[in-house]
Amino acid sequence: MDTHKKAGRRPVKPYENNRARMLISCPDGPGIVAAVSHFLHLHGANIVQSDQYTMDPEGGMFFMRIEFDMENLEDKLVSLKEDFLVIADKFQMKWDIHQLSYKKKLAIFVSKEDHCLVELLWQWQAGDLDAEISMVVSNHPDMKEYVESFGIPYHHIPVTADTKAEAEQRQLDLVNGQVDLIVLARYMQIVSPALIEPYRNRIINIHHSFLPAFVGGKPYAQAYERGVKIIGATAHYVTEQLDGGPIIEQDVQRVSHRDNVNELKRIGRTIERVVLARAVKWHIEDRILVHQNKTVVFN
Amino acid sequence: MDTHKKAGRRPVKPYENNRARMLISCPDGPGIVAAVSHFLHLHGANIVQSDQYTMDPEGGMFFMRIEFDMENLEDKLVSLKEDFLVIADKFQMKWDIHQLSYKKKLAIFVSKEDHCLVELLWQWQAGDLDAEISMVVSNHPDMKEYVESFGIPYHHIPVTADTKAEAEQRQLDLVNGQVDLIVLARYMQIVSPALIEPYRNRIINIHHSFLPAFVGGKPYAQAYERGVKIIGATAHYVTEQLDGGPIIEQDVQRVSHRDNVNELKRIGRTIERVVLARAVKWHIEDRILVHQNKTVVFN
Amino acid sequence: MDTHKKAGRRPVKPYENNRARMLISCPDGPGIVAAVSHFLHLHGANIVQSDQYTMDPEGGMFFMRIEFDMENLEDKLVSLKEDFLVIADKFQMKWDIHQLSYKKKLAIFVSKEDHCLVELLWQWQAGDLDAEISMVVSNHPDMKEYVESFGIPYHHIPVTADTKAEAEQRQLDLVNGQVDLIVLARYMQIVSPALIEPYRNRIINIHHSFLPAFVGGKPYAQAYERGVKIIGATAHYVTEQLDGGPIIEQDVQRVSHRDNVNELKRIGRTIERVVLARAVKWHIEDRILVHQNKTVVFN
Amino acid sequence: MDTHKKAGRRPVKPYENNRARMLISCPDGPGIVAAVSHFLHLHGANIVQSDQYTMDPEGGMFFMRIEFDMENLEDKLVSLKEDFLVIADKFQMKWDIHQLSYKKKLAIFVSKEDHCLVELLWQWQAGDLDAEISMVVSNHPDMKEYVESFGIPYHHIPVTADTKAEAEQRQLDLVNGQVDLIVLARYMQIVSPALIEPYRNRIINIHHSFLPAFVGGKPYAQAYERGVKIIGATAHYVTEQLDGGPIIEQDVQRVSHRDNVNELKRIGRTIERVVLARAVKWHIEDRILVHQNKTVVFN
Structure with missing residues (x-):
């Protein structure tokens, strides 16, 4: 047990500064994956991992988790979230974006x-x-x-x-x-x-x-x-x-x-x-x- | 799937003619394992496997399963069971002996x-x-x-x-x-x-x-x-x-x-x-x- | 065991006629999810389930499985595959699309x-x-x-x-x-x-x-x-x-x-x-x- | 984490003073369980739990573990072990008895x-x-x-x-x-x-x-x-x-x-x-x- 770890905190690893996770729940409908991934691509994000699941395809719920890298994420995050509102509204999404550099x-x-x-x-x-x-x-x-x-x-x-x-x-x-x-x-x-x-x-x-x-x-x-x-x-x-x-x-x-x-x-x-x-x-x-x-x- | 197996029955293997299993439940007390194993030994049985468990040692229940071999088991089984009654009564046992040659x-x-x-x-x-x-x-x-x-x-x-x-x-x-x-x-x-x-x-x-x-x-x-x-x-x-x-x-x-x-x-x-x-x-x-x-x- | 099932075959369920699965492996790079999901959306597909995984983000391999619905899939499949070649070439993909109506x-x-x-x-x-x-x-x-x-x-x-x-x-x-x-x-x-x-x-x-x-x-x-x-x-x-x-x-x-x-x-x-x-x-x-x-x- | 537990030791519970475990390995043969349990019974022991297993009944090895209670075990243990030597020799046993009051x-x-x-x-x-x-x-x-x-x-x-x-x-x-x-x-x-x-x-x-x-x-x-x-x-x-x-x-x-x-x-x-x-x-x-x-x- 390293004493230098003692303080209640965890260090931030370099790659975490530019990585975030996005969680989305919404009613299912056509084009959600396309809209989200296109949006992220336009904003310079690279998707590292994504999982998506639709509960009962017809008339069901859509769930998605995306982990992505983006250069200078810290600077861009506020505008990224603002820009996303259009998509979020269109599909009635509950959503959030979490930076990895922020430790819960x-x-x-x-x-x-x-x-x-x-x-x-x-x-x-x-x-x-x-x-x-x-x-x-x-x-x-x-x-x-x-x-x-x-x-x-x-x-x-x-x-x-x-x-x-x-x-x-x-x-x-x-x-x-x-x-x-x-x-x-x-x-x-x-x-x-x-x-x-x-x-x-x-x-x-x-x-x-x-x-x-x-x-x-x-x-x-x-x-x-x-x-x-x-x-x-x-x-x-x-x-x-x-x-x-x-x-x-x-x-x-x-x-x-x-x-x-x-x-x-x-x-x-x-x-x-x-x-x-x-x-x-x-x-x-x-x-x-x-x-x-x-x-x-x-x- | 061998057609020769079709008939609802299972064959008896040679060693099964002389093997039996004994199940015992009774209130716990000193000397039960000794009494049972001594009895079996005197009657020429060889214990192949035995498991015993006492639920809550003091004032609890005693459970035992013994698998044993005995020559000419078929001929001896009735008298074996009769002879066992003394021990069974002494310890208030619920018990049974099952021959392996009998298929349930x-x-x-x-x-x-x-x-x-x-x-x-x-x-x-x-x-x-x-x-x-x-x-x-x-x-x-x-x-x-x-x-x-x-x-x-x-x-x-x-x-x-x-x-x-x-x-x-x-x-x-x-x-x-x-x-x-x-x-x-x-x-x-x-x-x-x-x-x-x-x-x-x-x-x-x-x-x-x-x-x-x-x-x-x-x-x-x-x-x-x-x-x-x-x-x-x-x-x-x-x-x-x-x-x-x-x-x-x-x-x-x-x-x-x-x-x-x-x-x-x-x-x-x-x-x-x-x-x-x-x-x-x-x-x-x-x-x-x-x-x-x-x-x-x-x- | 229903005798009417005997024939080596499986029936095709109605929804399977319009559903397919896409498998993709390629070197990782930015924009793959966006390109694929955008392509599918433009062609009228609705993504039912998708899984994506990147092995070692930097310079690694990208793997994806998408299950999607598309009306009149049977008629559109050939052209869908032809149209996809542009994207497949761009990202050096190994890929395939399997209709659910075809039973392997x-x-x-x-x-x-x-x-x-x-x-x-x-x-x-x-x-x-x-x-x-x-x-x-x-x-x-x-x-x-x-x-x-x-x-x-x-x-x-x-x-x-x-x-x-x-x-x-x-x-x-x-x-x-x-x-x-x-x-x-x-x-x-x-x-x-x-x-x-x-x-x-x-x-x-x-x-x-x-x-x-x-x-x-x-x-x-x-x-x-x-x-x-x-x-x-x-x-x-x-x-x-x-x-x-x-x-x-x-x-x-x-x-x-x-x-x-x-x-x-x-x-x-x-x-x-x-x-x-x-x-x-x-x-x-x-x-x-x-x-x-x-x-x-x-x- | 109670500080009063700190010392590397474990307390002895009262019942442990009179409890021991016996481990036996030997070539299989008739009468082993009877001999051991009879011996323990004669010496005033009550068997709390016993497990026995014979590897390959004919000409195989016999293994047994017995947990037993005996009043004033501490005083009797040396003579118990000495008396057991006759049985141990007869069946060529590798064996040992461990008191629960001794903490390994x-x-x-x-x-x-x-x-x-x-x-x-x-x-x-x-x-x-x-x-x-x-x-x-x-x-x-x-x-x-x-x-x-x-x-x-x-x-x-x-x-x-x-x-x-x-x-x-x-x-x-x-x-x-x-x-x-x-x-x-x-x-x-x-x-x-x-x-x-x-x-x-x-x-x-x-x-x-x-x-x-x-x-x-x-x-x-x-x-x-x-x-x-x-x-x-x-x-x-x-x-x-x-x-x-x-x-x-x-x-x-x-x-x-x-x-x-x-x-x-x-x-x-x-x-x-x-x-x-x-x-x-x-x-x-x-x-x-x-x-x-x-x-x-x-x-």
Whole structure:
């Protein structure tokens, strides 16, 4: 673990200054790919990678992700976006362009279980999560020393029945406008609707079951009780409906009658941290589009 | 496909005449393994393989599977079982001994979807399912010619709202006492309690979802609607509770936003047939013990 | 298994008459996506799905697969291809356009082991392999009756040391110009270079190991000897180098010390047939591009 | 991460004082299970779990693992072992008994890549690796501060062409007789035969490929070059033959043409650390028996 990496930030690689990613969702119709790629070509962009998918060709939805290089991107970006409005309007697009030189800012929420947090910090430090970790927020003080050893601010905000409203306000004050993505890394409190609303499709939770099986509390105990032969974990965007938001990623592992609840938890921890880290990575890399309650993941 | 294999039966290999499998469940206590293995040794048996598992050591349940060789097994089996009663009583055992020379008799129930049936017949013909397929029962006539080309009797018993009671009685008359195991190979009717009772833990169903997710009808449509990233199938023993019986085996496969309901069904068919065939094989090989609503699978 | 499906052919669905797939490989450069999509738009095509990938952005290779709808495609296809030559020349493209209404013609080569053939025929009959199976060629007579029951011609061409040259000539005469793809479904003879040359990247073989482990003969015996904990199978295009051609697909399954060589073979058979069927399906659906000794698979 | 866990040690749970595991390998013959279980019963032991496997019943090898409880085990262990010699001699057994109250002592060897070390330390701290980590040995100083923060001694022993012999001697002096297991957690030097000999089947290495594919250096570059669709990692005991020792565990993950060598490395890191940790856990829990160049793993 190189100490020179410690600071919550990630360096910008030279090629990233001139590279961007474009995400588009719109009703399908003829000529969208042509219009977008022609537009980019006229503006001097070179498409490095593109993925496109149409859900139900006739009368369906169109989704696209384009990664492109453009010289002096920084200078041109504002006018590029302005110019694109004509096309965006014509096809009723929801769209965005993300520069790779801008590192998304993350807040990680955690309670007492540390495995997901440790994984995210390790992957971030190894350079696999290309984002800035702006802060860690917890309702417990346990991880303070560990987190701060990475140079990342740690905010301990206790949550009790009495202080819940106040605690949620403090959380909101901390993150709102300051971070681009909130990661619930086994944060065991229900998140306030006041936080969900401004962070629609920007709060990722890890649920420790293969959703929709075992919604709610104590999923490993439920799984043991039901005698399943495979357990899993699910990363999803948080909505007002408990464990009901758009699923980003799932993975599983085989278990047997020999595994009691504690073994299921132990095995589950590895699935949880891998699945959560994968979902966070995909979000950071602008690989996820949400439509209604589902995700399109270009990976 | 060798025509000489066609007849619903499987040949007995020479070593199988002198080999048997013993299954034991009982409350745990000291000396069970010693008592059983000492008993077998005294009776001239050589243990080829044994698996033992105690659920929760203190005050829990003891499960054991022993495969052993014994010269002139056929002649000795009755007295062996009689002699064992002393040990069985002492430890309050549920137990059984199965000779490998006896091939379990199967009835396969099927409706219109043929993939699970085709898989079972192919595996049976390849020698991978070491059982006798005594009959195929269906509420549709579609597979008659195909099944009979294997020399296996095909019973077409239509089921309508009016004839349901009568149809169930015909099914019961056909199988009861004639077969050891009933396999529901995508049989789309609810099985009568009159059949479940005598075939407790001897009816295997394949459910086309990763239970307990998507209980009931149209699981692939439910899975598509929920946007899951992995689909699965579950083989379980049939109980009076729909899709609620002891789970024997599950498996899964990754899917993506590109897969519509029909693709999910197509991918699911391969999971279903593999999972069902595995569960049937384990049952045939006496690898499954049921305790309360869970299975212990020694594989 | 519906008898009305028997004939080696697949029906054309209405929407397929106006749909085509385009495959492009060329050196990367600016404006390719724009040029192609603009061209298609001008000719009245609507892009249903597109995938694009650039291997090593700077000075690398560009790969693209586009699926599009075009009214009266049949009438326009010749001129569409002619018009495209300007763009193809400019970017030095290797390219092709495949109409979905044309069903690729397959020859399946098989020896004595039937599992891969049975799988392909079952998937084809279930409508999952959208191609025409023109013939089955075998060096053994065993599967003749089974294959012909599907209405598919079966050619028994024995291969001995003495008759090898003659047998290969007969094979070549049978397939050359008559089929689009040759599938070696556990065909245990080395294929003649005279066949490989005209069918470059159009002969798919299934190797019963996780290549490049266990190249050559008896891979399961090799795997058992080495004590591996996972076995696999590999589908690849056939080249002059034994088991050395471009890999299309691989899959694996966990095994244990309990599995002897016969068990490995049994487990392996399911991997083999699934992997081969997947590779054949992707080839049929024009999802595979070959560059040097590797595949780009858009799936 | 609880600071009170920091010290390299693991606490002994009360039930562990009276629990032990017995491992047996011997030529197969009648009465072994009976003799062993009868012996244990006579000595007041209660068998909690037992696994037995006979490789090739006739004239093969017998392997057994028994976990048992015995009151006042500490006091009785010496005489228990002495008494067992009669049985052990009779059946020509290789055998051992391990008390659970004794925590195996580990030395972890590491070079610059830290992911396997971080995983082992995290799992150890989470209580999932029930051993004592006595020391970390490295040819680089990089991880010193991190390792020492756990209270674990860190020995920096540089290895150069000139100092190789001396360095190996220093390693040998450090570990010999002091540790029970050496874990090569991406240690990039060839281990000295002088170390292998006394630690036969007690040095675990993680090889970053799915052995026997890609033996030797730069396996991810080799895998990329060959265009495989799945990559893997292999944990094995170290022998004098490079990457040729008995395989303990393997696992894999799917990759695609989009993954360049760096992506393969990134994906591979997660497989490596999971596979290595699993193998170490099984060794610690006495689940592995080695016969010739293969492992029997009772898990």
